[in-house]
Amino acid sequence: MKQKFDVSGMTCSACQAAVEKGVKKLDGIDKADVNLLSNSLVVEYDDEKISDKDILNAVSDSGYSAIIHGENKDTKSSNLEKIDVYEEEVKEKKNQLKYSLLFLIPLMYVAMGPMMGLPQPSFLVGIENLLNLGLVQMLLTIPVLIINSHFFKNGFKTLFRLAPNMDSLIAIGSGAAFVYGVFAIFRISTGMGHGDMDLVHKYAHDFYFESAAMILTLITLGKSLEARAKRKTSDAINSLMDLTPQRATIEVNGVQKEIDVSDIKIGDIIIVKPGSNIPVDGVIVEGNTSIDESALTGESVPVEKTIDDKVLAATTNKAGFFKFRATLIGEDTTIAKIIELVEDANTTKAPIAKMADKISGVFVPVVIAISIVTAVYWGIKVDFEMAISMAIAVLVISCPCALGLATPVAIMVGTGKGAKLGILFKSAESLENLHNTDVILLDKTGTITKGIPSVVEIKLNEIEEREFISIAASLEKNSEHPLARAIVRYADEKNIKYTDAQNFTTLTGMGVFGNVNGKTYITGNLKLMEEEEIDTDKFINTADEFANNGLTPIYFADDEKIIGVIGLQDTIKETSKDAITKLKKLGKTVSMVTGDNEKTANAIGKTLGLDKIYAEVMPENKEEIVRKYQEQGKKVAFVGDGINDAPALARSEIGIAIGAGTDIAIESADIVLIKSELYDLVNAIKLSDATIRNIKQNLFWAFFYNTLGIPIAAGIFYTSFGLKLNPMIGALAMSFSSVFVVTNALRLNTFKAEK
Structure with missing residues (x-):
C-alpha cells in the first residue's frame, strides 16, 4: 500500500x-x-x-x-483547486520578520549606537548606568525570542530526543548568547553592589543580547526570502490549475444553467463559447471549433474539432460555439492526472539525494560536538567571551538548510517545466537517470511513424479487387492492429461491403484466421504463410518490391493459395528524422524495434539514419532485446505506445510512453511524452541534464559553504591570520545560502526547448 x-x-x-x-x-x-x-x-x-x-x-x-494527505480538505474539493501550499508560510514568516524588526531596530540602536557616535538617552550613558543598559537590551530581546519561540520549542524537543536539527543549532546558539547576557548583568550587578568596578568594567562589553536577537531575525529573514522563492517553484503546477474554470454552463432540457465545475456529472451537456476554457474532459455532440491544447501538449497550433472528437479540460476554445458531453470529471480528467503525476514526482527522491541524506543524519550532532570543542579550546586559551562567540558562530553558520533544499527545489522546478512542455516525469529518479542512458530503443508504429498506415498498392491472384477487399476487410474488422484498421478504412472509402468473419482467431505478432462466406481465409506475414505451407513463390518478388519501397506487405490466402498482397505504408512523422539525428549528437545509440518485415524496416532505418534495426520482432521478444543491452552494461530507454510494448517499458531503466498510446503503456512507463512527438525526447534528455547539473551546483554550494564556514567560525585561522566570524555574520550567511539554492533552482524555468 x-x-x-x-x-x-x-x-x-x-x-x-x-x-x-x-x-x-x-x-x-x-x-x-x-x-x-x-x-x-x-x-x-x-x-x-x-x-x-x-x-x-x-x-x-x-x-x-x-x-x-488531504485529510483536512473538504471532501467535495477537487485537486484542481489552486492550493498554494507556500502562501501561508510566506505570510507567517513575513509577520515574524516584521515584529522581530520592531524590537531589533531599537535594540541595535541602544547596543551599537555609542560605537557609532549616535546620541543616547541619558539614563543609558556612562558606567554608572551600565546596569540600565543591560536591562533595556534584555527587555528588547525577550519579545524577539518569544516571536521566534518555535526555534526553541522544535530545537530543544528534537535535541532531547537525540535527533537534533537546524532549530537545535539556532536555539543553542541564540539561547547561549541570551543566557550569557543575563549572566553579564548579574556580574555587573554584583560588582556595583560590592564596589568592585574592575568586575563591572570586565563585563561592560559582554552583552550578547543583540547577537541573540539578530541571529533569530536574520534566520527569519532568510526563511522569509526562502518561502517566497519556494512559492515560485510551484508556479508551473499553479498555472495548470488556473487553466480550469471554476464555473461552467450546462444544458438541462434545453435550459442553460451555470454551476460550479465541481458539480458537473458524467453525461452532462456543457456549452462552451469562444475564448472559454473547457472545464472537464468530454466528447463534442454539436458544433465544431478549433482548440488550443498548448497548455497540455505545448503545441501552439490549434487543433480542429468536430462532432465525436474528444476535448480536454484546461484547453481553450479559440473559435466556434459547441456543446459536449462530459465523460471524465474531477480527478479523472487529463489535466488532473497530469498535475497528480507532477506532484507525485516531487514526493519521490532522486538517487543523487541519498548522499545528502546520509550526511544529514550525522551532520548536526557533529556540529554540536565541534561547537563544544571550540568553546573549551578558546575558553582555555583566551577567555570565556571569546569561547562563547566562537561556539555560537559555529552553530549558526552550520545550519543544514541549503543541504536539505538542494535536491527537492530543483526536482520541483524541473518536473514543473517538463509538464509545461508536455513532458511528464513520473518520478525524480526518472528525471535524474534519463540523461545517463546509453541506448534508446524506438518502437516504429506510432512512435517513429504516425501510426495511421494507409493502403498504397494491391497485387491480386485470380480474384477481382472488390471481392478481395471485401474478404480482407471482413478478416480484419475485429482486429485492433493499425494495419488491420487501415484495410477496413480503405474498404469504407471505396464503399465496399464486408461482414464479420466467423471463427476469428488471432495469432499474436503473425496474423489472423477467419471464415468468410463459408470459406476459411488466413492473413498475416510471410512467416505465417510458410508455417501454414502456403506457396508464396509467385509473390516473393512483389513482397520484396513492396518492402524495398518502405511498404509493409500483408498476405491473404485461402486454404490452397495466396489470393493477394496488400502493401501498406505508415508515414514517418515530420520530426522523427531530425529528432533521431539530435539524439545521436547527444551520444545515444538509437535503434528501432519493430514487428515489421526486415526489408521494410531496413528501408525506414536507412532513411532515418538509425544505428541498428531489429525487425520481425515478436511482442514478447522486445523485452529480451532490452535485457541483452543491459547484460552488456548499457542503460536502456525504451520508447513505445502499444500494449505489446509494456513489458519492454517496464524492463528498461527508463520506459517512455508516447502520450497517444494505450493506458497500459503509459502506466508501465517512467516518462510520458504527451504530444506523441519523438522530438520531445530530445528536450526531455536536455531537461534531465540541466536539472541534475543544477542539483550538483546546489549540493556543491551547500557542502562548500559548510566546509569553508565551519573552520573559520571555529577560529582555525584566527591565530595565523586574525580571522574569525561574528555570530551575526554567520547567521546572515547561513540564511542566504538557502535563498541562493532556491534561486539557483528557479533558473531552470529559463530552460529553452528545441522546436
Whole structure:
C-alpha cells in the first residue's frame, strides 16, 4: 500500500533524515521518502503488518507531527483547486520578520549606537548606568525570542530526543548568547553592589543580547526570502490549475444553467463559447471549433474539432460555439492526472539525494560536538567571551538548510517545466537517470511513424479487387492492429461491403484466421504463410518490391493459395528524422524495434539514419532485446505506445510512453511524452541534464559553504591570520545560502526547448 502524509515542523535536512529514520524502523515499511520542500512523506508499506496510525505515531516519536494527505480538505474539493501550499508560510514568516524588526531596530540602536557616535538617552550613558543598559537590551530581546519561540520549542524537543536539527543549532546558539547576557548583568550587578568596578568594567562589553536577537531575525529573514522563492517553484503546477474554470454552463432540457465545475456529472451537456476554457474532459455532440491544447501538449497550433472528437479540460476554445458531453470529471480528467503525476514526482527522491541524506543524519550532532570543542579550546586559551562567540558562530553558520533544499527545489522546478512542455516525469529518479542512458530503443508504429498506415498498392491472384477487399476487410474488422484498421478504412472509402468473419482467431505478432462466406481465409506475414505451407513463390518478388519501397506487405490466402498482397505504408512523422539525428549528437545509440518485415524496416532505418534495426520482432521478444543491452552494461530507454510494448517499458531503466498510446503503456512507463512527438525526447534528455547539473551546483554550494564556514567560525585561522566570524555574520550567511539554492533552482524555468 502507498500513502502520502503531510508533515509539519521540519526545517532542514536533519529533520528529513530523522523522520525517515523513525518511519523506516517500523516492521513492514518497504519505502519511505520525505520531501523537505513540500513537507510530505510518502510511504509504501505492508498494510497487514502496520497501519497509517503506526506511521503517524512514528513521525510523532521523531519529534514532528503528521496527518494523512488531504485529510483536512473538504471532501467535495477537487485537486484542481489552486492550493498554494507556500502562501501561508510566506505570510507567517513575513509577520515574524516584521515584529522581530520592531524590537531589533531599537535594540541595535541602544547596543551599537555609542560605537557609532549616535546620541543616547541619558539614563543609558556612562558606567554608572551600565546596569540600565543591560536591562533595556534584555527587555528588547525577550519579545524577539518569544516571536521566534518555535526555534526553541522544535530545537530543544528534537535535541532531547537525540535527533537534533537546524532549530537545535539556532536555539543553542541564540539561547547561549541570551543566557550569557543575563549572566553579564548579574556580574555587573554584583560588582556595583560590592564596589568592585574592575568586575563591572570586565563585563561592560559582554552583552550578547543583540547577537541573540539578530541571529533569530536574520534566520527569519532568510526563511522569509526562502518561502517566497519556494512559492515560485510551484508556479508551473499553479498555472495548470488556473487553466480550469471554476464555473461552467450546462444544458438541462434545453435550459442553460451555470454551476460550479465541481458539480458537473458524467453525461452532462456543457456549452462552451469562444475564448472559454473547457472545464472537464468530454466528447463534442454539436458544433465544431478549433482548440488550443498548448497548455497540455505545448503545441501552439490549434487543433480542429468536430462532432465525436474528444476535448480536454484546461484547453481553450479559440473559435466556434459547441456543446459536449462530459465523460471524465474531477480527478479523472487529463489535466488532473497530469498535475497528480507532477506532484507525485516531487514526493519521490532522486538517487543523487541519498548522499545528502546520509550526511544529514550525522551532520548536526557533529556540529554540536565541534561547537563544544571550540568553546573549551578558546575558553582555555583566551577567555570565556571569546569561547562563547566562537561556539555560537559555529552553530549558526552550520545550519543544514541549503543541504536539505538542494535536491527537492530543483526536482520541483524541473518536473514543473517538463509538464509545461508536455513532458511528464513520473518520478525524480526518472528525471535524474534519463540523461545517463546509453541506448534508446524506438518502437516504429506510432512512435517513429504516425501510426495511421494507409493502403498504397494491391497485387491480386485470380480474384477481382472488390471481392478481395471485401474478404480482407471482413478478416480484419475485429482486429485492433493499425494495419488491420487501415484495410477496413480503405474498404469504407471505396464503399465496399464486408461482414464479420466467423471463427476469428488471432495469432499474436503473425496474423489472423477467419471464415468468410463459408470459406476459411488466413492473413498475416510471410512467416505465417510458410508455417501454414502456403506457396508464396509467385509473390516473393512483389513482397520484396513492396518492402524495398518502405511498404509493409500483408498476405491473404485461402486454404490452397495466396489470393493477394496488400502493401501498406505508415508515414514517418515530420520530426522523427531530425529528432533521431539530435539524439545521436547527444551520444545515444538509437535503434528501432519493430514487428515489421526486415526489408521494410531496413528501408525506414536507412532513411532515418538509425544505428541498428531489429525487425520481425515478436511482442514478447522486445523485452529480451532490452535485457541483452543491459547484460552488456548499457542503460536502456525504451520508447513505445502499444500494449505489446509494456513489458519492454517496464524492463528498461527508463520506459517512455508516447502520450497517444494505450493506458497500459503509459502506466508501465517512467516518462510520458504527451504530444506523441519523438522530438520531445530530445528536450526531455536536455531537461534531465540541466536539472541534475543544477542539483550538483546546489549540493556543491551547500557542502562548500559548510566546509569553508565551519573552520573559520571555529577560529582555525584566527591565530595565523586574525580571522574569525561574528555570530551575526554567520547567521546572515547561513540564511542566504538557502535563498541562493532556491534561486539557483528557479533558473531552470529559463530552460529553452528545441522546436
